[in-house]
Structure formats: C-alpha cells, structure tokens
Amino acid sequence: MPSQDKLVIALPKGRILDEALPLVRAAGIEPEPAFEDPHTRLLRFATNHPSIDIIRVRSFDVATFVAFGAAHLGIAGNDVLMEFDYSELYAPLDLGIGRCRLSVAEPDDIAATDDPGQWSHVRIATKYPEVTKRHFAQRGVQAECVKLNGAMELAPSLGLCSRIVDLVSSGATLRANGLKEVEVLAQISSRLIVNRPALKTRPGELTGWIEAFRRVVGEGAAR
Ligand SMILES: Nc1ncnc2c1ncn2[C@@H]1O[C@H](COP(=O)(O)OP(=O)(O)OP(=O)(O)O)[C@@H](O)[C@H]1O
Ligand SMILES: O=P(O)(O)OC[C@H]1O[C@H](OP(=O)(O)OP(=O)(O)O)[C@H](O)[C@@H]1O
Numbered sequence: 001m002p003s004q005d006k007l008v009i010a011l012p013k014g015r016i017l018d019e020a021l022p023l024v025r026a027a028g029i030e031p032e033p034a035f036e037d038p039h040t041r042l043l044r045f046a047t048n049h050p051s052i053d054i055i056r057v058r059s060f061d062v063a064t065f066v067a068f069g070a071a072h073l074g075i076a077g078n079d080v081l082m083e084f085d086y087s088e089l090y091a092p093l094d095l096g097i098g099r100c101r102l103s104v105a106e107p108d109d110i111a112a113t114d115d116p117g118q119w120s121h122v123r124i125a126t127k128y129p130e131v132t133k134r135h136f137a138q139r140g141v142q143a144e145c146v147k148l149n150g151a152m153e154l155a156p157s158l159g160l161c162s163r164i165v166d167l168v169s170s171g172a173t174l175r176a177n178g179l180k181e182v183e184v185l186a187q188i189s190s191r192l193i194v195n196r197p198a199l200k201t202r203p204g205e206l207t208g209w210i211e212a213f214r215r216v217v218g219e220g221a222a223r
Helices: 016-026 059-067 077-085 129-135 170-174 196-201 205-223
Strands: 007-012 043-045 052-057 075-076 089-094 100-107 122-126 142-147 162-169 178-189 190-195
Touching: 007 016, 007 059, 007 205, 016 075, 016 190, 016 205, 052 059, 059 075, 059 077, 059 089, 059 178, 075 077, 077 089, 077 129, 077 178, 089 162, 089 196, 089 205, 122 129, 129 142, 129 178, 162 170, 162 178, 170 178, 190 196, 190 205, 196 205
Parallel strands: 007 052, 007 075, 122 142, 122 162
Antiparallel strands: 043 052, 075 190, 089 190, 100 162, 100 178
C-alpha cells in the first residue's frame, strides 16, 4: 500500500508509552521490532497490519499530528487536549492510563496562610498557559503565565513565580521541592484521539479501531 494511504497512529514517546503499548498490542496492533530499540533513529514504524504505521512523537505533538490529519489516531493526555483545544480532534475513549491531576502549587510557607479564593492576579509558571488562563478567568482572576517546558517546580525557589500549575500524581515532586498543592484544575488521564475529517473519509476503518480499543479498555476494567 502507498505510504500516503496508510492509517497512521501517533504514540507519545514519554512516560505514557509504557502504559499505552500494551493497549495497542491488545487491540491487535504489533509494531515492528525496531519500535522498541532504544538506539533506533527511525520515527515511523511498520506494524503487523500492512495498512497501519505507527509514529512516535512528543506527547504534545501527538495532538498536533492528529488534529492536522498527518496521523489519523493517537493517544494523548487530556492535559494536552485541554491546552490545545483543537476542534478537529474527537476523543471518544478514556483509556484509563496516565492518571494524574493538573494542580496549582506554591511554597509551603505561603500556602500556610494563603487563600486562593482571594486572588485577583497571579503569576504562574506552567507548561499549560491556556488551561491556566481559562481556569482563572472563569472566576475573574487574571493569570499571568510564564511558559516552561519542564522542571516547573524550580520556579518558586528561584524567584521566577511564586506559583506553578503542573501535573501531580504521587505528590513526591512537589514535596521534594518544598511545594504544596493548593487547588486542582482537572483530573487527567489519556484518551484515544481521532482526526474528525478522517472519521468521515475512512469511517469503517476508524470506527473498527475505536471499537477494538473500547473492548480492550472494557476488558481491563472488568478484570
Ligand atoms: N506524574 C504523572 N503521572 C501520570 N501521568 C503523567 C504524569 N506526568 C505526566 N503524565 C501524563 O503523561 C503525559 C506525558 O508526560 P511526560 O511528562 O512524560 O511528558 P514528557 O515526555 O516530559 O513531554 P515532552 O514531550 O515535553 O518531553 C502528560 O501529558 C500527562 O498526560
Ligand atoms: O507527583 P509526582 O508523582 O511526583 O509526579 C509529578 C511529576 O511528573 C511529571 O513530570 P515527569 O516525571 O514526567 O518529568 P518532566 O518534568 O520531564 O515532564 C510532572 O511534570 C511532575 O513533575
């Protein structure tokens, strides 16, 4: 099959991949062995289905590849989906992986007396400026965001911003950096995402794979 006619599935190469790959396999899609070779420079991989390729990209880029139709299906955290808010993305299925929450945190000493309900303006370091601004705007708070791509937890101690908005799971990273979670913006998990226009042009194939993933997640939940 010509490569431009293949169905392309975008998978995130970060921490989600370890949880996502078993689901992809259980749905019946097996990537070529090079996919798991840590030394490979390949970015696009064949699978056991001649009509399906997998690409491995950064988690934020999964949403962009699928929204622009460069990939047809993908797996992305709803933190990423909320930040971009792409109308071309359909996210039919919660895969139940990558569970965490998106929260505001601040230094322990500030948190001891602070009341987030009284804020009118906050400066926040985050990888999620759009979600953060939207969240605070809803209650009339102006959030001035400084965009970082990682290690947000360093920002308060170095005087960049007193508050951060970041993902929290065990809370260990916040504790290790003297920060306290003071407000939860959203519960996060990863979803199966689909390019909406492709759902119209390749409905049989795409709904077939959505149902395959639905069965896998349903079976997992029943165990
Ligand atoms: N501590 C966590 N616990 C559970 N899920 C998480 C956690 N941190 C991140 N995630 C989920 O995993 C996704 C990828 O996060 P991760 O931190 O691995 O990205 P990354 O690989 O650092 O991104 P980048 O592509 O910028 O390097 C997030 O979008 C989120 O949905
Ligand atoms: O509450 P915890 O269990 O400590 O998890 C939270 C951490 O996990 C994520 O980072 P990740 O480990 O993916 O590294 P990153 O900073 O490179 O994104 C997130 O950005 C936090 O730093």
